[in-house]
Amino acid sequence: MTRIHKAVFATAIALTVGLSPSANAWHSQGHMMTAKVAWDQMTPGARCRAVALLKPHAADYGDQLTALDPARADEALFISAATWPDRIKQNKAYTDDGEEPTGAHAGDNVGFADTYMHKYWHFADNPVPANPKANLPPPINAGERIALFAKTLASNASDDLKGYDLVWLIHQVGDVHQPLHAATQLDPTFRGGKDDGGNAVALKWKPKTAWPDPTYYPAGKYLPDNLHSYWDGAPGDDNSALAEAANLGGSLPAADPSKAMVVNVQAWLDESHDLAGRYAYATPIKRDQKGPFYLTPTYAKRAVTTTRDQVALGGARLARLLNQTLTYSQPGCP
Numbered sequence: 001m002t003r004i005h006k007a008v009f010a011t012a013i014a015l016t017v018g019l020s021p022s023a024n025a026w027h028s029q030g031h032m033m034t035a036k037v038a039w040d041q042m043t044p045g046a047r048c049r050a051v052a053l054l055k056p057h058a059a060d061y062g063d064q065l066t067a068l069d070p071a072r073a074d075e076a077l078f079i080s081a082a083t084w085p086d087r088i089k090q091n092k093a094y095t096d097d098g099e100e101p102t103g104a105h106a107g108d109n110v111g112f113a114d115t116y117m118h119k120y121w122h123f124a125d126n127p128v129p130a131n132p133k134a135n136l137p138p139p140i141n142a143g144e145r146i147a148l149f150a151k152t153l154a155s156n157a158s159d160d161l162k163g164y165d166l167v168w169l170i171h172q173v174g175d176v177h178q179p180l181h182a183a184t185q186l187d188p189t190f191r192g193g194k195d196d197g198g199n200a201v202a203l204k205w206k207p208k209t210a211w212p213d214p215t216y217y218p219a220g221k222y223l224p225d226n227l228h229s230y231w232d233g234a235p236g237d238d239n240s241a242l243a244e245a246a247n248l249g250g251s252l253p254a255a256d257p258s259k260a261m262v263v264n265v266q267a268w269l270d271e272s273h274d275l276a277g278r279y280a281y282a283t284p285i286k287r288d289q290k291g292p293f294y295l296t297p298t299y300a301k302r303a304v305t306t307t308r309d310q311v312a313l314g315g316a317r318l319a320r321l322l323n324q325t326l327t328y329s330q331p332g333c334p
Helices: 026-042 044-061 070-081 084-090 142-152 159-173 225-232 242-251 266-281 298-326
Strands: none
Touching: 026 070, 026 159, 026 225, 026 242, 026 298, 044 070, 044 159, 044 298, 070 159, 070 242, 084 159, 142 159, 142 266, 142 298, 159 298, 225 242, 225 298, 266 298
């Protein structure tokens, strides 16, 4: 997801390397978990068509194809592809066109010939508390892109364009289920007048031994220094490899079937925005303040539970979306 505040990868394709504190949301594990949930609920035909679209560019995002049993190579490709829109932000071949969709190419949809990072495609922030005068989010945003890319997948567009849109769609459905990809605080306290989905809210950490249950203490090699990054990594340890992420994603409790049936992207964003207001910007976080704040075990437990529920729900909705859109004829597929 976006908001690459201080993020550095050791290499552009090393998923097993830990992300820096303010990397992307979800962090790579959350995205892979979401993709795993979706894969398990996709129809054989949708899986086959998805893999056919992904394979031509497997060298770009298929670096962990041996992470699973060889018989699961297609699954590994699908899961690995989920992280690609974040990884291009560390790739010098791509142009950083900023966090706001103001450039001439912001709304392009041209396939893999596109060399812009499009960081603003990862989120659709609305103010917390709600403020209809804020004029957010801008017209080009994660929700608008999901609708466009889903329409492309169901069309007679070229396979190159469909493959590009599919990679982004796998990623973005995960993005919009991270509450702080749908919310931001607006206040002069923050530079530019907004906290960028919690990126400008600083955190500090007490010793892990001070927590009654270490299960909900960040498990990575770093302790997130801002609120956004904490929520990005709350579903699991971002230092894990694809196989570990797949195991964790596959073990999540199933999402509420009635919620999984919801296909309206704005409804997904509204849900995430509501969760951000209730749980992310909640005690001990103080509204319209930069911090730093010490998170409590109660806050952390709620965040982990909420984000894992959101991963399961996002994966179920992604599966439903792909089952509906990947229905075109594909040689060799059911």
